[in-house]
Amino acid sequence: MSAQLPDGFTVRLSRRTEVREGGAVLVGGWPTRVLRLNPGVVAHVRDREVTVADAASRALVERLMAAGVAEPVAASLPEGSLAEVTVVVPVHERAAMLDRLLGSLPAGLGGVVVVDDASADPSALREVAARHGADLVRLDVNVGSGAARNAGLARVITRYVAFVDSDVVIEAGCLETLLRHFADPEVAMVAPRVIGLERARPNWITRYENARSSLDLGGEPATVRPRSPVAWVSSTCLVARVDALGDGFDARMRVGEDVDLVWRLADAGRRVRYEPAATVLHEHRTRVRPWLGRKFFYGTGAAPLGERHPSDIAPAVLAPWGALALAALFAQRRWSVPVIAATGAVVAVRIARRLTHVREPWPLATRLTGQGLVAALAQGVALLVRHWWPAAVAGALVSRRARRALAVAAVVDVAWEYVRLRPALDPLRFGLARRLDDLAYGAGVWWSALRARSPRALLPAIVRGGLNGRASRSS
Template identity: 65%
Template sequence: MTAGLPDGFTVRLSRHTRVVDDGAVLVGGSPIRIARLKPAARAALHGHEVTVADAASRAFADHLLATSMADPVVASLPPVDVALATAVIPVRDRPRGLDRLLASLAGMRAIVVDDASADPAAVAAVAARHGAELLALDANRGPAGARNAGLARVTTPFVVFVDSDVVVEPGTIPLLLRHFADPRLAVIAPRVLGLDAPGANWITRYEDARSSLDVGHDPSVVRPRSRVTWLPAACLAARVDLLGAGFDASMRVAEDVDLVWRLTEAGHRVRFEPGATVRHDHRSTFGSWLGRKWYYGTGADLLAVRHPDAVAPVVLAPWAASLLVALGAQRRWSLPVAAALLAATAIRIGRRAPAVRHSYRLGARLTGYGAVTAIAQGFALLLRHWWPLTALAAVGSRRVRRAVAVAALADTAWEYARTRPRLDPVRFGIARRLDDGAYGAGVWWSAVRARSPRALLPDVRRREGVRASLDRHNVSD
């Protein structure tokens, strides 16, 4: 394995990265940073792209990937033979879904791990029909344990974990495998969309637009406190030699989040590639849908124990937290105080970027972006993470009721405009609130069960946020 990105590897600036001062400065990444480029870096940047050709361009491209300022140009990556990857499929019953999945894998080598099905013969028959290797477990181990059992039998350099309620679209796995030209990449996942199926109802239409498994439409590095913080294990491609023992088999939920965070903590790269897609058979009955949302929430404290610095429901800089308090107070002084906080923050950012031509204008723009993000996080606290407290407070407080009404309407309007669901606004809004309520109930259940508020506490501390970025090879202050 090479020490760095190979020659010819090309990265393109993200749509969230802005080039200012005639190409001398980049603003973007996650968290947002301001980077002034050295002459060698400016020379390597052609049309918002950098192609690795020498040590300087290699370091620059790697820096852009690591900071989420740029993403790989897939067409520049060499193809990888699918024979170098093995699909590992955990399944418990669900033979029809397994049959559908194996057909979509188009003959790819696959290991089906039967996690103690009630009807193992049906699962075995489907696996045999598609020529898949069958590993039958004597006792149910859960998805993490089943995946690990399959992983232990993988002899190829790459593994693709796929759940049996998924259909893999053509070209998805070859596209994912191309990304492993980056030697630091440990895991990459496609976008998870809804499966087109007859009998769609308002629940499946909502899930098609706002599924918990769909983490967006922009490629990104994945790590805590970034634009994309986790990946679902519905479909994950991974480099076998970097996985170690694999998933934490003691976890029945949130094991995918834990794996991603452990890999990033170890210094490996994890990516999301929405250009590759799989289709998930979403739950369509009211009870099973709400139960799954609740179940996802119950993993919060498990993550809080293992990753205490990454699991906070919201992460706010002190000025952003103060802004929410001021606006939430709904007093005569609220707007003047909020305006003062915004002005002070814009000035502070401008002073930290003296090399930028219009630093205070840039500071105002970034402060506005931060304010919108902070308000959205405040809405999430009210409606999702802290809704039991919100409900109690609303009984005796008109201001809380007003804040809840504003948050619910604004959140619904924004998400409806953003996702454009095949659903009317009223039912979408109801589904949105039920989604938040069920997930939040699961988080609270996990906190009560653990007798710890860790999973409910916001992270309010001075953090990097917008910062001047320094890489000794390529950028300077």
């Protein structure tokens, strides 16, 4: 008999999941689904939670997690043992940071392996590792973080491994919380939330990063999968089953190796979770040049990922009707608004006709269509100011409409993010940081595409069913 979810395993409906008709209908997930629960299982949903107690509730929990409408409640899951975890730390120089990290690790771990990736002064790292009782692996040639992690993974004999970067601090209870998720036998990897390490004198860069870090994926738990709101997690801190990792990270990749591993696990049918109840503190860069250099570096991972995962790297995922609405909006013609309205009306009708399992399909279909239009607009704005900005700027030099579209997108993006995040930074400096962030990342994406001689990482994916009233029943 295959392993299954244990009794007591509890999931909570996601914040964006809507409950209708007294709990009989759930609307949420990615892509959007409209689920009608069979009468026999409706009673299992109590205060937006479902707890495994029998075969019916177990099947319901599996269905809700697969649909993306519910996520596990970490506190409800059984505890794991830190003695079954080995921490692997890849490091190049950074002796002081390593000392701080090792001092933050909890007691009772199964082991700690520090991999010195060909530092110029190995004695400093050797002294720090010895003082904290960590094993040290010395590499004579710099191979990059992914290959260094693999060298540490080869030394692991425990059931789980925690990959932790040297520039972080592990907060109390973090690893213990992440371990709980392995009560689900299908979970291969779990990642915590990455937030900024507080500084005595933060500057405008650190204030921006504390609000809008590339590594901070927000406060909502999620299943990590390609083409979803949480499509990746970083290797800043990851806990994984050793037997699920195979050969580990792709040693040929110096950037994006963490995303590649996550997507390979997802392709293999394993679950990867993001758990914001567990947190690590990351020391953000504070000077402009290193900060922008890191953003550019992240962008250069796009083309290598596109080679390995051509169906998942698209910078935007749009339904055909969403792409049509965006094209009409960017055209800025008299017919643009009528075309968008007509497109929305047709889509709403099509969705309503599929919602035969809902008592009042028209209001729901209208709302889903409106949400789809907003999502398409948000992706269009991101394309203009982030992934496509070199082409958008070139177009703006010769076209008034292109200038208008780019200017409006840049302002709308900053205004939306400022209102959403409420950063401890004035709007002007936040806007400047936001634009610099996107310019650096987008430049990295274009550089990688040019080097690879492939536009794959720049092309949006047009997929049917990007927004739908997908009907489904759960037994």
